[in-house]
Amino acid sequence: MSSNDYPLTTFLADHSIRPIFRLPVFEDWLFWLADRTGIQALFKCAPAHYSYSPGTIRRCTRHGIHFELDISTYHGWMIYYRRSGNRRVSDLVNRGDTVMDVGANIGEVTLLCAQKTGPDGLVIAFEPNPATFAQLSKMLALNPGLNCVLVNQALGSMTGPVTMVQPDNRNPGTCTIASSTTPGKALSANIPLTTLDQYIEEHPISRLNLIKLDVEGYELNVLQGAEKTISRYRPVLVIELVDSHQKRHGHSAADIVKFVLQHDYRVTDFSGQTPFGIHDHFEDCSLDITCVPNECVSR
Incomplete structure (x- = not known):
């Protein structure tokens, strides 16, 4: 109703x-x-x-x-006010899984997933905004016993310091890596940037079951810096797909779908009910997509 x-x-x-x-x-x-x-x-x-x-x-x-x-x-x-739908991400997680939350914000998805993975699992959360990372750390401290690693770094397709901006001062979740077309006040010019492949090389893990990716238009850059990781572990990918955000960084939502399809994934809406292909139109779209390796899709 x-x-x-x-x-x-x-x-x-x-x-x-x-x-x-x-x-x-x-x-x-x-x-x-x-x-x-x-x-x-x-x-x-x-x-x-x-x-x-x-x-x-x-x-x-x-x-x-x-x-x-x-x-x-x-x-x-x-x-x-119980309006968030982020709990549904944790519904994709099982006990003992390893999860990466890229763009963790204050930790709602991080903590819900850690609750599901249990003591034998692990959630690695990346949040580059220093102020938001402090809030994320506080949330984890309020929930002792959850197995999480918090990383105050940005992810992309290369390494080096970057500047971040926040277009909406009442929504830290809009914080993103600065580009020539990104509005907002600069937060810092010295945010460390690395690739997911580089991070895993320095911090080895035995498995990776799911990556949640919500980085306000920088998603394709993160995926490009994670090709080895995706090929090796074949995790499920949950990606925020907002075409206007992608365009700030010179990409489009269709570019992300094309990238994932080329890596032998099935791409659907979040529910898994509506499949997407290379010829679908994503102009001005705003949705979450679920990407499952084709070898794991029930036939």
């Missing part, structure tokens, strides 16, 4: 009503009502993240993971 099927939800979502939910008593009531009724669409009534003052902190537990969130930021708000 949509929120329009619930008159109360429609009323509460009115823009003139929503500001009251910034008050703690009404915020608590909204969570109580959603839990009592099971209507998760009620969280559409919550004020937008940008309506909160910077540094508005909430502590919560989601799917057994403890978080300390700044809900004035987009991703913190999404986790707190």
Whole structure:
């Protein structure tokens, strides 16, 4: 059912009503009502993240993971108000797996995957933004016992220092490596950049089951620097595919699909239900894709 099927939800979502939910008593009531009724669409009534003052902190537990969130930021708000769909990535993970989270942000996917892989598995998380990496480290400290390695580096197709920019100051997840067409304020000119192949050469692993890749348009560069890794381990790839982000770096979403297909993968939408081919159109697309080695696809 949509929120329009619930008159109360429609009323509460009115823009003139929503500001009251910034008050703690009404915020608590909204969570109580959603839990009592099971209507998760009620969280559409919550004020937008940008309506909160910077540094508005909430502590919560989601799917057994403890978080300390700044809900004035987009991703913190999404986790707190149960709007994030990132749990589905961990549904692809099994106990004992090794996972790489490239573009880990504050660690939602990292921690959910580590929860699934268990003590015999490993999650290696890459987050280059120093401020976001500090938040990622804090989240891991709130969840002792999870087997994670956190890496404060960017990945690409070469090595050396790079400059990063953040187009949206209320969304650290938009942080990306600077290009001539990337908007935003520069964060640092000395972010270390390496390739995934180089990282694994320096930090050997016995297996790699899944790579989640969300780096705001730099995905093709990361894949180009991971060709040996992909050929050796044949991991499942979950990739954010946003054509406008790719164009900032001189690529297109179609270039990513072509690269993965050429490495003998089956490419589908995230659900795995809709296959994509080299002749499909990806102009202006914004979606997540799942890429499974053809030798692992059930026939």
